[in-house]
Amino acid sequence: MQGIFAVFRKEFRDHFSSNRFVILFALIAMVSVITCYMAGIHLKENLEGLATTKFPFLMLFSTPGALFSMVQFVAFFGPLIGLVLGFDSINRERAHGTLIKLISQPIYRDAVINGKFLAGVATISIMLLSTVLVISGLGMAFVGLVPGVEEVWRLFIYLIISVFYISFWLGVSILFSILFRSIATSALASAALWIFLSFFISLGADVVANTVAPVDRQKETKPEIVLKNARVKEMVSLSSPMVLYSEATAIIIDPMRKTTSSLVLMSPMEKLLASRFQNPLPLAQSIIVVFPHMTALIAITLICFAISYMVFMVQEIRT
Amino acid sequence: MENRTIIQTTNLTRRYNHLPAVDNLNFEVKEGEIFGFLGPNGAGKTTTLLMLLGLSRPSEGSSRVCGLDPLRKAKEVKRLVGYLPENIGFYGDLDAVQNLEYVADLNGLGRGITSKKIEELLELVGLKQDAHKKVAAFSRGMKQRLGFAELLIKDPEVLFLDEPTLGLDPDGAIRIINLIGSLNRDRKITVLISSHNLYQVQKISHRVGIMIKGKMVAEGSVESLAEEKFGVNEKEYSLEEVYMKYFQEV
Numbered sequence: 001m002q003g004i005f006a007v008f009r010k011e012f013r014d015h016f017s018s019n020r021f022v023i024l025f026a027l028i029a030m031v032s033v034i035t036c037y038m039a040g041i042h043l044k045e046n047l048e049g050l051a052t053t054k055f056p057f058l059m060l061f062s063t064p065g066a067l068f069s070m071v072q073f074v075a076f077f078g079p080l081i082g083l084v085l086g087f088d089s090i091n092r093e094r095a096h097g098t099l100i101k102l103i104s105q106p107i108y109r110d111a112v113i114n115g116k117f118l119a120g121v122a123t124i125s126i127m128l129l130s131t132v133l134v135i136s137g138l139g140m141a142f143v144g145l146v147p148g149v150e151e152v153w154r155l156f157i158y159l160i161i162s163v164f165y166i167s168f169w170l171g172v173s174i175l176f177s178i179l180f181r182s183i184a185t186s187a188l189a190s191a192a193l194w195i196f197l198s199f200f201i202s203l204g205a206d207v208v209a210n211t212v213a214p215v216d217r218q219k220e221t222k223p224e225i226v227l228k229n230a231r232v233k234e235m236v237s238l239s240s241p242m243v244l245y246s247e248a249t250a251i252i253i254d255p256m257r258k259t260t261s262s263l264v265l266m267s268p269m270e271k272l273l274a275s276r277f278q279n280p281l282p283l284a285q286s287i288i289v290v291f292p293h294m295t296a297l298i299a300i301t302l303i304c305f306a307i308s309y310m311v312f313m314v315q316e317i318r319t
Numbered sequence: 320m321e322n323r324t325i326i327q328t329t330n331l332t333r334r335y336n337h338l339p340a341v342d343n344l345n346f347e348v349k350e351g352e353i354f355g356f357l358g359p360n361g362a363g364k365t366t367t368l369l370m371l372l373g374l375s376r377p378s379e380g381s382s383r384v385c386g387l388d389p390l391r392k393a394k395e396v397k398r399l400v401g402y403l404p405e406n407i408g409f410y411g412d413l414d415a416v417q418n419l420e421y422v423a424d425l426n427g428l429g430r431g432i433t434s435k436k437i438e439e440l441l442e443l444v445g446l447k448q449d450a451h452k453k454v455a456a457f458s459r460g461m462k463q464r465l466g467f468a469e470l471l472i473k474d475p476e477v478l479f480l481d482e483p484t485l486g487l488d489p490d491g492a493i494r495i496i497n498l499i500g501s502l503n504r505d506r507k508i509t510v511l512i513s514s515h516n517l518y519q520v521q522k523i524s525h526r527v528g529i530m531i532k533g534k535m536v537a538e539g540s541v542e543s544l545a546e547e548k549f550g551v552n553e554k555e556y557s558l559e560e561v562y563m564k565y566f567q568e569v
Contacts, residue, residue, distance in 0.1 A: 006424040097408025104372055105425040106398040106473070316375055318365065319406065 003107025007115025008122075011089075015123045020084055028081070028131055035070050036135040039063040040142035047143075054280045055255055057147040058154060060139040061132075062253045070135060071253055074128075074162055075246045079194050081127065082169030085120045087187045090177040090312070100319055113174070113312045117305060120170045125163050132159060150255075150283055157287070158252050161294060164301050165245040169194065171304035178312050201240040209233035230265050241300060248293035255280035259289060322349040325477055325509045326371060330380035333366050340366045342533035343380070348511060348526075353503050355524035356513040357562060363533040364513045365405065368479050371511075372402055385476060398426070401470030405481040407462065411455030415446055415465055418454055419472060426473045433472075440468040444498065460491030467498060478502070480512045484519060492516065496523055521558035529562060531569045537561075 015021050039060050047056060061070045068076070090113070093099040103109050132155060139145050147155070172193060176186040213228040215221050237243045247260040258274060258281055259266070266274070281289070326348040333341040341363040348354045358364050369375035371384055373393030382389060389396045409418050416437055423433040441447050444464040449457070457465065463483060470478060480499070484492040496519045502508045503523075514520050520527060521541055529537040529544075537544050545556035548564045 002427040003425060006421070006427075009424065010421055093408075096411070097404065097406045098410060099408075100374075100404045101407060101422075101469070102425070103374060104397060104402040104404070105422065106394050106427075107425055108394060318369065319404070 003105075003111030004115045004118070006107070007102075007111055008119045011116050011119030012122060015085060015119060021123070024081060024084055025127060028077075028127065029134065031073055031077075032070060032131045032135055033138065035068065035073060036060060036138045037142065039069065040139060043145075044143050055148070055151055055154075056143075057136075057139065057145045057151045058253050058255070060135055060143070060145065061155075061158070062250070070131075071158075071249050072246070075165075075242055075249070076198070078162060078166045078245075079169040079198065079242070081124060082120070082166040082171075083173045083187075083190045083194060085123060086116075086170045086173035086177060087190050088177055088183045089116045089120075089174050091181055091183050091186055092177075094181065094317075094319060095183065097319055099317055103317055109313060110309065113178075113309055117167075117170065117174060117308075120174075121163065121167050124166045124170065125159075128159055128162050128166070153283055154252055154255070154286075158249055161245065161248055161252065161297065164298050165241060168241055168297065168301040168304055171301055171308060175304060175308040175311065178308055178315065197240045198242040202237050202243070205233045205236035208236050227265065234265070238296075241297065244293050244297050248290040248297065251286050251290045255283075255286060257281075260293070322351055324348070324383075325350050325352075326354075326382070326384055326511065328367075328371075328380065328382040331367065331370060331377050331382050332379040333363070333370060333375065334378045339533050341370070341377075344530075344533070344535055346528050346535050346538055348509060350509055351503070351507055352525045353499070353510040353512060353523050355520035355527035355558075356511055356530065357515075357517065357520065357527055357558075358513075358530035359566065362530045364530055365481055367530070368402065368481055368511070368513070371479065372397060372400060398473065399475060400477045400479060401473065401475035402479045403466050403470055403481060403483055405485065407466040409454040409457075409462060409465065412453060414451045414453055415441065415457075415468075416450050418465065419468060422469045423472050428472070436472060437468075440471055443471070444468045445494070460487050460494070463487060463491070463495060464498075467495075471502075475508065477509045478511070480510065480514075482514055483512065484514060484516050492519065499523060517558045517562055527558065529565050531566065536565050536569060 042063055043056065043059055063069055064072065090099065093102060102112055136147065173186070173190040176189045180186040180189060209229045209232040212232045213225045215226055215229045251257050251260060259270070324347055328344050328346055331341055331344040332339060344367060356364055366375060370377050371382055371389055373389035373396055376390065384396050385399050387396050410421070413421070419437045419440070420433060423437070441450050444467050446461060446464055446468065449461060454462065454465065483499070484495050487495065499510055499512065500523050503510055512520065512524070524541070526538070526540050527544070528535050541558050541561065544561045548561055549556055
């Protein structure tokens with residue numbers, strides 16, 4: 001254990017004193033202040049005069065101000081934090097000849113990778129927590145909203161999901177930094193995977209769905225085909241961590257949403273219920289709705305880390 | 320007086336894609352010895368050192384370091400052995416003291432003892448004035464000496480030195496060689512040194528081993544090897560002549 005803590009302390013210090021962290025954090029702080037301000041103004045205009053709204057505080061995070069909401073911003077650019085923190089974690093040590101020194105110290109080899117991963121996760125957690133706190137504080141100051149107990153819980157769960165989501169990308173970048181000797185290659189590979197999984201999968205989902213079950217807008221298509229098309233599209237797009245994350249957090253942060261599935265896939269009774277009952281979901285029910293998403297997100301994070309762990313443990317290190 | 324055996328290998332073999340890099344290696348190093356580990360590039364010296372540290376898995380055979388099996392007790396072996404790799408690296412954005420502190424932390428040494436020890440070690444290797452300089456600005460000789468300070472912080476019983484004088488100017492090399500000699504004398508540290516600088520090795524080694532193509536072709540003191548190859552006569556043979564003779568034969 002002593003080895004893990006030593007590596008953890010070193011990496012944690014390095015993260016917080018590195019220029020890239022400062023730049024990243026400045027960017028995120030700036031964006032969060034701007035989105036919070038936009039959302040605040042928007043909310044103030046819309047909420048004035050209304051007697052009661054459900055969970056107005058959470059709207060600070062889910063209302064798109066000018067461009068996007070905070071939740072959307074993290075879904076899009078959160079992975080970048082993970083990638084930037086991890087893409088050179090192992091191969092930089094290799095290139096500088098410090099990796100062999102590290103593992104010839106009396107520590108277990110896994111202390112190196114565990115310490116690095118945990119330091120990254122801790123950095124991500126602190127980053128996100130402080131962002132959420134800043135937005136909450138500004139929200140209270142601008143709009144005069146005070147969070148209720150349930151809202152705090154929802155934000156807490158949102159934070160945990162976000163930490164896992166970004167840690168997945170940290171795991172991916174650490175894996176690439178083990179696999180590729182060159183720092184540039186690992187940076188490019190992880191960025192390419194990020195762009196593919198986040199932006200191209202949704203385009204690809206359309207293509208795949210239309211190939212498997214073609215829907216013709218002009219002609220009548222059988223309802224089964226339309227259904228199949230929607231199902232395939234959903235299945236393919238769920239292989240993107242960003243879609244998993246967006247759906248999970250949308251439900252958690254917005255109690256008025258009751259399902260992640262598209263209108264096409266709902267049964268008539270579901271549609272009826274959705275339009276008839278306009279009350280928010282209780283927290284436990286919201287969690288149940290996105291439980292598969294959350295489990296899947298946690299699972300891919302752990303699997304990704306496990307792969308890096310195994311690769312690192314069997315690799316021969318000479319430099 | 321019979322000394323304890325510190326390093327012992329039995330039929331140690333390591334193959335890469337069926338080609339042996341280390342081939343049935345058998346040798347011994349006694350406590351308190353400086354053992355010169357010689358051989359051309361690619362002879363398998365570094366691979367042997369890695370196996371003795373438990374960082375690389377032998378294909379066959381076994382080894383003992385301080386009576387421990389490096390495969391099973393890697394952590395304990397690494398606590399007793401200090402390994403100086405051929406191209407030792409440092410964290411360039413940290414200064415000498417911070418680099419040493421990290422190594423001390425990895426060795427589980429407490430903060431209180433460490434700072435005093437770091438000061439002593441920097442004094443010993445002659446880096447006291449540069450203690451708070453960033454290592455990125457260090458010359459090769461300074462880095463090598465800092466590497467020795469890192470080794471000594473855990474009070475090792477054995478040192479594995481892989482080309483410790485490579486790329487150093489004559490003055491720097493002599494300083495390192497003298498340092499190794501004094502560590503061996505004053506601290507009773509057993510040293511396994513691999514080097515191409517045969518003159519220096521001859522100066523400090525008690526015994527040498529010549530490894531060619533993964534095999535130990537000769538082992539013993541320089542005089543006994545010279546005697547074996549050239550016969551006893553008036554002339555004193557240098558290690559270089561002995562080495563070349565072995566090298567040409569293989």
